[in-house]
Amino acid sequence: MEKIAIITDSCSDIKKEYRELYDIHVLPIQIQYDGKSYRDGVDITSTDIYAIQDEKVIKTSSPVGEDLFNLLDQLKDKGYTHVIGLFLSSGISGTGNQMRLFCQTYEKLKCYIVDSQSASVGLGVIAVSLAKYREEGKSFDELIEIADFLCYQNYAYFSIDDLNYLQKGGRIGKASAFLGTTLKIKPILSFEKENGEIYVPAKVRGSKKVKSKLIDLIESHLEENPHQKFALAIADANNLEERNILEGMLKERFPQFTYIIDGHVGAALSCYLGSGLLGVAIQFLPE
Known part of the structure; x- marks a missing residue:
């Protein structure tokens, strides 16, 4: 057995x-x-x-x-x-x-x-x-x-406060790091399906727009898969208050989710992401 x-x-x-x-x-x-x-x-x-x-x-x-x-x-x-x-x-x-x-x-x-x-x-x-x-x-x-x-069928998105740690760790290009830290434009990071590398599918100006953009990115996948069951996940790095707000927004916007999990970014990823992260993922589930 x-x-x-x-x-x-x-x-x-x-x-x-x-x-x-x-x-x-x-x-x-x-x-x-x-x-x-x-x-x-x-x-x-x-x-x-x-x-x-x-x-x-x-x-x-x-x-x-x-x-x-x-x-x-x-x-x-x-x-x-x-x-x-x-x-x-x-x-x-x-x-x-x-x-x-x-x-x-x-x-x-x-x-x-x-x-x-x-x-x-x-x-x-x-x-x-x-x-x-x-x-x-x-x-x-x-x-x-x-x-x-x-x-x-897993799509994860993360917004971070300081891209310098990713740049120093060789995980993201210098141009993106300059864009985020110099112009105060916050990139939303994700993973390419072809090679699993980090890329920037979206950017927002200022922290206040981050949560709405994360919600919109999740909704775009649901529009493509309107009848598929899905789970959600939410993460933060020393950003619990904003995480709780984002979780409430997710539950209100997508009440049909099958289940939701949450987590705090651990030490290893914090080496590259720093504090202040907000993240969300949608997981489509096979029937």
Whole structure:
């Protein structure tokens, strides 16, 4: 009988309550500065990052193989037979590819690794949605097909206050960083479906228009898929008040959503996004 584990990385920003409720296992991204290494969400938090990121040179790297192999051994001991791994977009990270290579050397479990082409709660809602289908008794092969659908039919959008961190981390072009910081135009970031890289589908002038633009972007996808079931996800980085307002707007504008999850941006993504982020994702669900 199949017993299927779902693994993701800490850039999914899945809250502890969702991890426990849906039996989702999270590998911590590594964060390095001052010659030391820390595990996202274990040894270091986003608050720690905010306090040092203007003075320190901070780098991130994929979860270490030891953590993955230890987790796989634990899963095997608990009776799991299969694993589906959902990881940060390959357009900004090599985590998924590295996990794929590690899993190829582990023969005790049958593993399938998915490139989410997303991040933060965009990735988190994929993992939660897949876990819900697993609860319905879907087989490993069925869940693989569903996982691929979820990743392709997932659209996440994020507005941030300071693009310099993304620029220094090599995640966005210099021109976009100059545009946002110099002209006070706030870009809305998302992920290209072709390669999972960050791009700018929209811009607004000033913070007050951000929430409305995020709502409009979600609505544009619903206009293209008017009869499809969907879930929503919402994220913030040290911006709880605005996040709560945005959540109320989402629920009022799209009351037909199947479910909604929320999350706070963790330490690893905070290295590139800073504080002040607002994000939203729509996840279309297979029938």
